[in-house]
Amino acid sequence: MYKNIIKSIILIILVCSSVILTYQIWNFKPQLTNVDNLVEEKTTIGPRFVDNIKNIYMPFQLVSYKEGDMKGTTDSNLIMELTNDLSENKILSAYLLDNNGKFQAKDIGKDYILFDFTEDIPQTMYITNILEMTYKSNDKYTFNRILVDSESFETITLYFVGKDKVLKIETDAKSDHFNQLVKNQREKMTDYSSLVTNVHTSSDKTQLYMPAQADDVKAYRFIADRIDVKDINDAVLDDQDNIIQRDREEGTTYFSNTGIVSVDANDIYKYNNLSETDLLKSAPRDTLVKSFKFISSHGGFTDDYRLFDIDDDSRTINYQMFLSGRPVFNSEGLSDISVVWGKDEEYEYRRGLLSTSVAVPSTQEVEKLPSAEKVRFDIASSRNYQLEKVNKMMIGYEMAKSPDSEIQANLLFEPYWYVEYDGTWMKYDKGRLK
Numbered sequence: 001m002y003k004n005i006i007k008s009i010i011l012i013i014l015v016c017s018s019v020i021l022t023y024q025i026w027n028f029k030p031q032l033t034n035v036d037n038l039v040e041e042k043t044t045i046g047p048r049f050v051d052n053i054k055n056i057y058m059p060f061q062l063v064s065y066k067e068g069d070m071k072g073t074t075d076s077n078l079i080m081e082l083t084n085d086l087s088e089n090k091i092l093s094a095y096l097l098d099n100n101g102k103f104q105a106k107d108i109g110k111d112y113i114l115f116d117f118t119e120d121i122p123q124t125m126y127i128t129n130i131l132e133m134t135y136k137s138n139d140k141y142t143f144n145r146i147l148v149d150s151e152s153f154e155t156i157t158l159y160f161v162g163k164d165k166v167l168k169i170e171t172d173a174k175s176d177h178f179n180q181l182v183k184n185q186r187e188k189m190t191d192y193s194s195l196v197t198n199v200h201t202s203s204d205k206t207q208l209y210m211p212a213q214a215d216d217v218k219a220y221r222f223i224a225d226r227i228d229v230k231d232i233n234d235a236v237l238d239d240q241d242n243i244i245q246r247d248r249e250e251g252t253t254y255f256s257n258t259g260i261v262s263v264d265a266n267d268i269y270k271y272n273n274l275s276e277t278d279l280l281k282s283a284p285r286d287t288l289v290k291s292f293k294f295i296s297s298h299g300g301f302t303d304d305y306r307l308f309d310i311d312d313d314s315r316t317i318n319y320q321m322f323l324s325g326r327p328v329f330n331s332e333g334l335s336d337i338s339v340v341w342g343k344d345e346e347y348e349y350r351r352g353l354l355s356t357s358v359a360v361p362s363t364q365e366v367e368k369l370p371s372a373e374k375v376r377f378d379i380a381s382s383r384n385y386q387l388e389k390v391n392k393m394m395i396g397y398e399m400a401k402s403p404d405s406e407i408q409a410n411l412l413f414e415p416y417w418y419v420e421y422d423g424t425w426m427k428y429d430k431g432r433l434k
Helices: 002-026 076-086 123-130 175-186 229-236 288-297 372-381
Strands: 061-066 071-073 091-098 111-122 142-149 155-161 165-174 190-195 208-211 220-226 244-248 251-255 259-264 268-273 305-311 316-323 326-329 336-341 346-352 354-360 390-401 410-421 424-429
Touching (some): 061 175, 061 208, 071 190, 071 208, 076 175, 111 123, 123 142, 123 155, 123 288, 165 175, 190 372, 208 390, 229 251, 229 259, 229 268, 288 336, 288 346, 326 410, 354 410, 372 390, 372 410
Parallel strands (some): 111 305, 326 390
Antiparallel strands (some): 061 111, 111 142, 142 155, 155 165, 220 354, 251 259, 259 268, 268 346, 305 316, 316 326, 316 336, 336 346, 390 410
């Protein structure tokens, strides 16, 4: 009898203990005061993490070469469609070929596709991060053109054409599917012409390609959105409670314990990270992905931006605005985003504060652009220029800001021919390069 009573008491105690423990577990709240790595949401100046790295490192044009019938396009959708088709395929073999400035690739047929870039890009970075192929290499070779051979064999062969070397990659991607995409796209492309400027562009694989005619390129006008400086400061400065603002006639400076920001009268924002030093700048081509992630993390690509230029001397990576598939130039830097990487973090971040908003009708009369042949003739026949120093030619836009006296600032985009002459991009205007 007593044993049964004792068992009942023990059972009741166990049940009560179970109820108490269950309640404590359900209502448990951990103490976070000593946790070092709390997740902190940073302010963004644009949509967060919507940028596709393929867009940022997109070529500026696509050329479909057929002997006697060259077509090309700067349409972003068409370029991306073919880029995606080349992505995520298996590499069957890869080896380097000597270029010597006269790449011929005689085993390639008379039909092929060219992707042209404005800057030399590391081969390994592009293959692994953009084309998403498994490729391991420690070489530092770069390229500025991809040649796609989808006619010689049943599978696609890629040639990454650089100044010194050409990387030949044989893939398992089927040629038939790629060729059908090209066939469908050619109906949307325009006539292209070619240009030989020096010994390095003497081959049909290396010569310059550009639209033959440019008289249908339109001007655009947009209402300008001004990015709030506070939003950028909130994204890049860590100590928000210790910012000192000083206003001067030439602009405003913000001081914090971690960085210095200056905003000038031309709407240019510049940030310097005090934890990095000028003596420890990283090689820019080694930090392309880091720079992309830094800008993308706070929605910094507020328009269509692409990698455009890398300055090895200042170690600056420059991303430039594009409009309707064409690069946008501005002498004050309003259409640029540049990053200099230090030892571990960004050392300098510079950008324009204006972005495009709503398109409005443009009432300004714009002269029709001359043909590519006219531009070539004017440069070749001028005593002031040497045709062999022309490295690239393309149609772009000059961006101008309306006077500040207007109620709502506008951005005008006027088309011009642009020429990379002796390493510097210059605007062609009535026979002269400016």
